Amino acid sequence: MSTGLPVLRVTQPSDIPDAGLDLRADVVVVGSGASGAVVAYELAREGAKVVVLEAGPYIPSTEFSEHTPTAFETLYQDHGNQTNTTGDLIVLQGKCIGGSTVVNAAACFRTPDQVLAHWAREHGLDNLSPDALAPYFDKVERNLSIHPNEPHEVNYNGRLLLEGAAKVGIPASPTSRNVKNCALSGHCLAACRTDRKQSMLVTYLPWASELGATVLSGTRAERFEVNGRRVTAVQAVASDAEGREKPVRVAAGLVVVAAGPIQTPLLFQKNSIGNSSGQVGLNFACHPSLAVYGEHAGSIYGWVGASITAHAGDIENPLEGGYLIEAAAAGPVSTSSSVDGGVGADFVDFMAKSKNLQSSVTLIHDHNVGRVYLGDDGRKNIEYDLDDRDFESVRTALRGTARIYFAAGAKRVFLPTTRRTTIERESDIDSVINSLTNGKHKYRLTSYHPQGTMRMGADPKRSVVGPDGRCHDLDNVYVPDASLFPSSIMVNPQVTVYTMASYIADGIVARG
Numbered sequence: 008m009s010t011g012l013p014v015l016r017v018t019q020p021s022d023i024p025d026a027g028l029d030l031r032a033d034v035v036v037v038g039s040g041a042s043g044a045v046v047a048y049e050l051a052r053e054g055a056k057v058v059v060l061e062a063g064p065y066i067p068s069t070e071f072s073e074h075t076p077t078a079f080e081t082l083y084q085d086h087g088n089q090t091n092t093t094g095d096l097i098v099l100q101g102k103c104i105g106g107s108t109v110v111n112a113a114a115c116f117r118t119p120d121q122v123l124a125h126w127a128r129e130h131g132l133d134n135l136s137p138d139a140l141a142p143y144f145d146k147v148e149r150n151l152s153i154h155p156n157e158p159h160e161v162n163y164n165g166r167l168l169l170e171g172a173a174k175v176g177i178p179a180s181p182t183s184r185n186v187k188n189c190a191l192s193g194h195c196l197a198a199c200r201t202d203r204k205q206s207m208l209v210t211y212l213p214w215a216s217e218l219g220a221t222v223l224s225g226t227r228a229e230r231f232e233v234n235g236r237r238v239t240a241v242q243a244v245a246s247d248a249e250g251r252e253k254p255v256r257v258a259a260g261l262v263v264v265a266a267g268p269i270q271t272p273l274l275f276q277k278n279s280i281g282n283s284s285g286q287v288g289l290n291f292a293c294h295p296s297l298a299v300y301g302e303h304a305g306s307i308y309g310w311v312g313a314s315i316t317a318h319a320g321d322i323e324n325p326l327e328g329g330y331l332i333e334a335a336a337a338g339p340v341s342t343s344s345s346v347d348g349g350v351g352a353d354f355v356d357f358m359a360k361s362k363n364l365q366s367s368v369t370l371i372h373d374h375n376v377g378r379v380y381l382g383d384d385g386r387k388n389i390e391y392d393l394d395d396r397d398f399e400s401v402r403t404a405l406r407g408t409a410r411i412y413f414a415a416g417a418k419r420v421f422l423p424t425t426r427r428t429t430i431e432r433e434s435d436i437d438s439v440i441n442s443l444t445n446g447k448h449k450y451r452l453t454s455y456h457p458q459g460t461m462r463m464g465a466d467p468k469r470s471v472v473g474p475d476g477r478c479h480d481l482d483n484v485y486v487p488d489a490s491l492f493p494s495s496i497m498v499n500p501q502v503t504v505y506t507m508a509s510y511i512a513d514g515i516v517a518r519g
Contacts, residue, residue: 039061040105047211062226096295117506178319193312272490296456307362377389
């Protein structure tokens with residue numbers, strides 16, 4: 008029986024003949040995540056013939072296991088093991104049809120005004136004012152059913168964050184999410200099998216498909232055919248389950264590279280294009296995140312309910328030491344990997360008390376000190392270590408989290424250090440956190456939000472992409488993903504990416 012809903016049609020590697028495909032299109036989009044899907048739909052809506060190339064597999068939501076280890080193996084870049092060169096930071100990205108939108112926590116924030124003002128002042132992006140972007144924020148929020156969590160969607164873990172923050176005077180509120188009738192299963196990071204999360208897999212991609220867009224999974228873009236200042240075709244390789252590789256070539260008048268802040272610069276580097284500024288791959292930032300736990304006398308069951316339910320902190324001033332604390336669902340296994348639970352009897356006791364733990368993750372606005380590049384061996388490198396300036400923001404976030412936890416009734420706080428560090432009483436907060444020092448392999452860092460690497464700006468000497476999203480060096484190549492952010496934004500970036508992609512697509516349409 009037909010549901011009347013748009014259907015996503017995907018060409019998988021097994022559908023491609025051994026001889027491969029030679030396609031022609033108006034637009035070829037590399038990447039099917041937050042930016043690629045939005046651009047594909049918006050241009051298909053205007054009548055363009057669109058082809059989308061996605062390196063990851065197509066896994067329908069009905070096949071999601073909602074089992075995190077399985078999700079890492081099947082839906083994440085490098086099976087969830089993508090790290091920095093130091094080896095102390097995990098960088099999580101989706102690698103599947105729908106990209107990271109399929110496996111993110113659904114948290115939604117608009118870009119802070121302070122960030123947009125900084126972009127205008129330092130990078131000449133006067134076009135990206137809050138007023139100019141407001142219609143695009145409104146549109147994507149409407150399209151994706153983004154709304155603040157209602158009371159029944161804020162679990163006990165989230166309520167404790169709100170209550171503790173109110174007692175110590177730290178701003179806090181329920182978090183907005185892109186969900187419809189959320190089942191509150193807490194499996195967002197393992198992908199939503201009931202299609203309640205409004206990811207690209209169930210929204211913009213099916214919409215684009217219904218308008219005639221061709222979507223190919225398991226098809227990795229490799230080479231650009233270049234003629235002067237134009238890329239005339241993208242060469243890709245489709246790999247099927249038996250390991251057979253099939254060539255795919257897409258000739259197009261417009262090329263949109265939306266592979267994300269790590270793969271996009273690597274693709275440019277591999278093809279030696281678009282880098283007259285020398286900025287391709289530089290300016291990497293990632294909102295290094297730390298999980299903090301507060302032990303209570305009673306049960307909390309922090310893993311019950313939505314993945315993100317509430318947040319606290321100074322999110323209006325990211326460039327002035329602001330920070331964000333998110334009440335995040337955490338089960339016993341993820342808890343044991345986030346902090347030092349001890350060994351032997353200590354570990355057994357720690358795990359037995361996991362139901363009593365209040366859990367949150369901290370986010371900061373980090374400086375763009377990292378870079379992404381291909382090594383001499385052709386392998387990917389993510390070079391990033393926590394900057395001393397950013398470590399001060401980390402300490403501020405940890406201090407705020409501990410204050411909230413003790414105000415909410417916690418009797419002990421576990422910090423995300425590689426060796427167990429706890430705060431045993433509220434009066435010890437400053438002394439313990441002030442004793443923390445920056446350094447490699449000292450903290451259990453995770454990044455969900457890679458950014459930068461294809462910096463947007465008005466000056467071609469200092470940036471890769473212009474204010475309209477088009478590469479300075481190329482007349483028909485656009486980059487709409489989070490790699491174009493001139494700085495990190497501190498908050499979860501998906502709404503900013505949707506909005507920027509929608510804005511860039513609108514500009515493409517206006518220019519014909």
